[in-house]
Amino acid sequence: MDNERYSRQLILKGFGATAQNKLINSRVLVVGAGGLGCPILQYLAAAGIGTIGIVDDDTISLSNLHRQIIFTTEDLDQPKVKVAAKRLGLVSPEISIVEHQLRLDKNNIFNIIESYDVVIDGTDNFDSRYIINDACTFLQKPLIFAAVSGFEGQLAIFNVKDKQGVATNYRDIFPTPPAPGEIQNCAENGVLGVLPGIIGTMAAAETIKLIAGIGQPLINTLLHYNLLTQTQYTLNISVGHDYVLPKSKADFILMDENQSHSNAPIYEEIDIKRMLLLREQDLALVIDVREKHEFPILDQDKFLQVPMSEFNTFIQNNIEAESIVLLCQHGIRSIAAAELLQEKYGAAKKIYSLKGGIAKWKDHFLKR
Amino acid sequence: MEMNMKLEIISFGKISEFIGHQQVEISNVTDTDQLKSYLETSFPELVGMKYKLAVNQNMIQSNQSLKNEDKVAIMPPFSGG
Numbered sequence: 376m377d378n379e380r381y382s383r384q385l386i387l388k389g390f391g392a393t394a395q396n397k398l399i400n401s402r403v404l405v406v407g408a409g410g411l412g413c414p415i416l417q418y419l420a421a422a423g424i425g426t427i428g429i430v431d432d433d434t435i436s437l438s439n440l441h442r443q444i445i446f447t448t449e450d451l452d453q454p455k456v457k458v459a460a461k462r463l464g465l466v467s468p469e470i471s472i473v474e475h476q477l478r479l480d481k482n483n484i485f486n487i488i489e490s491y492d493v494v495i496d497g498t499d500n501f502d503s504r505y506i507i508n509d510a511c512t513f514l515q516k517p518l519i520f521a522a523v524s525g526f527e528g529q530l531a532i533f534n535v536k537d538k539q540g541v542a543t544n545y546r547d548i549f550p551t552p553p554a555p556g557e558i559q560n561c562a563e564n565g566v567l568g569v570l571p572g573i574i575g576t577m578a579a580a581e582t583i584k585l586i587a588g589i590g591q592p593l594i595n596t597l598l599h600y601n602l603l604t605q606t607q608y609t610l611n612i613s614v615g616h617d618y619v620l621p622k623s624k625a626d627f628i629l630m631d632e633n634q635s636h637s638n639a640p641i642y643e644e645i646d647i648k649r650m651l652l653l654r655e656q657d658l659a660l661v662i663d664v665r666e667k668h669e670f671p672i673l674d675q676d677k678f679l680q681v682p683m684s685e686f687n688t689f690i691q692n693n694i695e696a697e698s699i700v701l702l703c704q705h706g707i708r709s710i711a712a713a714e715l716l717q718e719k720y721g722a723a724k725k726i727y728s729l730k731g732g733i734a735k736w737k738d739h740f741l742k743r
Numbered sequence: 744m745e746m747n748m749k750l751e752i753i754s755f756g757k758i759s760e761f762i763g764h765q766q767v768e769i770s771n772v773t774d775t776d777q778l779k780s781y782l783e784t785s786f787p788e789l790v791g792m793k794y795k796l797a798v799n800q801n802m803i804q805s806n807q808s809l810k811n812e813d814k815v816a817i818m819p820p821f822s823g824g
Contacts, residue, residue, distance in 0.1 A: 411824045499824035522821035524756050529821045548802065549820045553793045566823060597802075599755055599818065608753070610797045610816060615804045 377469055381423050394587035395423060399470075401586045404428040404491040406479060406507055408455040410442035410571030411497030411521050411578065417445060418579035420463040424586070426471045427463065428491055431455045432478040434648060442568035479503060481628050481722075484510045493586065495519040495578055497571075501552040502643075508533065508545040512620055513627060517585060520545060521578040523566055528574035528600040531612065532581060532593045543595050543612045550617035570602050642713035642726035647736040650700050650729050659727065660696035664703045664712045671733065671740055683708050690719055698725040706732035748772055748809060752782075754817040761788045762817065776806040778815065794819045 378385060381395050403424050405415050408431040419427055433455050435446045443455075450458045460472040475487055484506060488494050494516055496507045504522070511518040511534055518533040533544040577600070584592045599608045621627035645653075653659035654677065663678040664686060673680070681689045683703075699716060701709035709728040716726050733740050747768045754762040762782070772778050775796055783790050796803050797816040809815075 407824050409824050497824045499822060501820070501822045504822060521824070523823040524819075524821035527756055527821065547804075548795050548818075549793055551793070553820060554791070564823070571824065597818070601755075608755075608816065609800060610795075610818060611801045613802055613804055617804075 376423070380467075380469075384422070389589055390587065394589060397587050398423045398583065399425045401493065402426040402428070402491045403582060403586075404430065404475075404488055404494045405497060406430045406494065406503070407497035407499060408443070408445075408459045409433075409439070409497060409499055410566065410568070411523065411575040412455075412495075413443045413445045413459070414572050414575035415495055415497055415521075415579045415582070416459055416463055417466070418576060419582060420467045420470060420472070422579075422583055423467065424470065424582075426473065426491075428473040428475055428487070429456050429459055430475040430477065430479055430487065431459075432476060442566065442571050444568075444572065479506060481506055481510075481630075485514075485624055485627075488516060489514065491516070493517045493519065493582060495521065495582060497521050497575060497578065504545065505552055509620060509627065509630075512544040512546070513624070515542070518544070519578050519582050519585070521574050523571050523574050525564060526567060526570060526602040528570060528577075528602075530574060530577055530581065530593060530598040530600070531596060532585060535585065535592070535594045537594050541595065541614060543614055546618040546620070547612055547615040548597060550615060567602065573602065574600060641717050641722050642710070642728055644706070644710075644730040645700070645727045646730060647739050650702070650727070651739075653698060653700055653727070659698035659700045659725075660694065661700045661702065662712070664701055664708050665733075669704060671737075673733075673740065678702075683712065686712055686715060690715060694720075694724070696724075698727070700727040700729060702729035702732060704732045705734050706730050746770070746811075748811050750778070750809065751812070751814045752817070753814060756819040756821060758789065758792070758794060758817050758819050762786050772809065774806050774808045775803050775815075778809060782817070789817075792819065 376399055384390050384395055385392055401424055403419055405412050408429050434452050435450045435455055437451060440446060445459050445462050454476055456474045456476040460474050463472050488510060494511050496504055496518060498504055515534050517535045520531045520533060522529045534542050536542045581592050584590045595612045597610045597612055621630045654661050661678050663673055663680045664683050666682045701712045703709040706729055713726050713728045747770050749768050752765050752767055769781060772781050795818045798813050
């Protein structure tokens, strides 16, 4: 251990070498390298957490930079995981950074989280949050939960027993996810850049407290923070009875969204970048569900045209592709098509709808 | 004996846009189930939304009786990151 690097923590009363050694020997997984993930990663790396895993499947865009402060304008379009890992390596060369450039889902989550001591959820959607919560709860893996909305944030620690031996998880607060569109995310609702900075920094502090065994981490406590009034409000979390968690890993993978995510869609709305990625790597069949008279006409080698008026007949035949991207003019009919496919295939296929449709990404579709 | 109950209502996130921080005096409400229907009648936006109630900073998991001057918090889920 580089004593000079950590000297200000080593001389800190109530911290010292004992706590620093616990940090060095710990493995922390940060899910989401966004507004919350950036400050979490920066402080954990600087503090000397021995191994830090980063999960994210996204690339850096210009609208990220006001809050995702690891990244610079030079990093645009680069994968977040790669750029973040490089930067953290420059700050703390003696720690290990593990890159997981992917999106966590029910099939891959156990393999990834099992080797870590603590998981931090800094994602931006309920689907991921519930999958992370359920997998961590199944493994009784400590989970730091952080989320923001508007000018407000939430923070809690799950799956860690309090002095009475009681542990809680996110479903003890919210047994089922909200319906799509009920709660807006930052992309729809906007967010002041400094807010995830504050909540992310607090999440890093809770992680350090939990691992080092100092202070009173937010075990079984939901902290609410309001930036506009600079106030905090805490709620004590108790064990709820309105949900059932899977009993085995197989159960977990099969656990149907019907029960756990009552209203949440299995299909996912994606942007043009993800669509291109899926198509270029031959990972998905891309279907244009517009009628034949609609413009622009797309390259039929790349886009299979199945107008909505023929869609029901079309899906009576089996589709071989495991992933299907649907698109239309504005991204509305493609959702209807996604729902039809979801009805037929459930979670057996990955179904995507191009958000905003061709109209939103016309620069891409019109260029020749 | 019919009595009005005084409660402090604190709400967060999107819910605070239509239920501001307020003191309410209500009759015929003695427990959290009745309070929920009172709130959902007074603020129809709340119907169908996911939220958690807490009484005096303790989340409630089932119906619970209320007493005068209780502080009731209404917390929605946040997903942003």
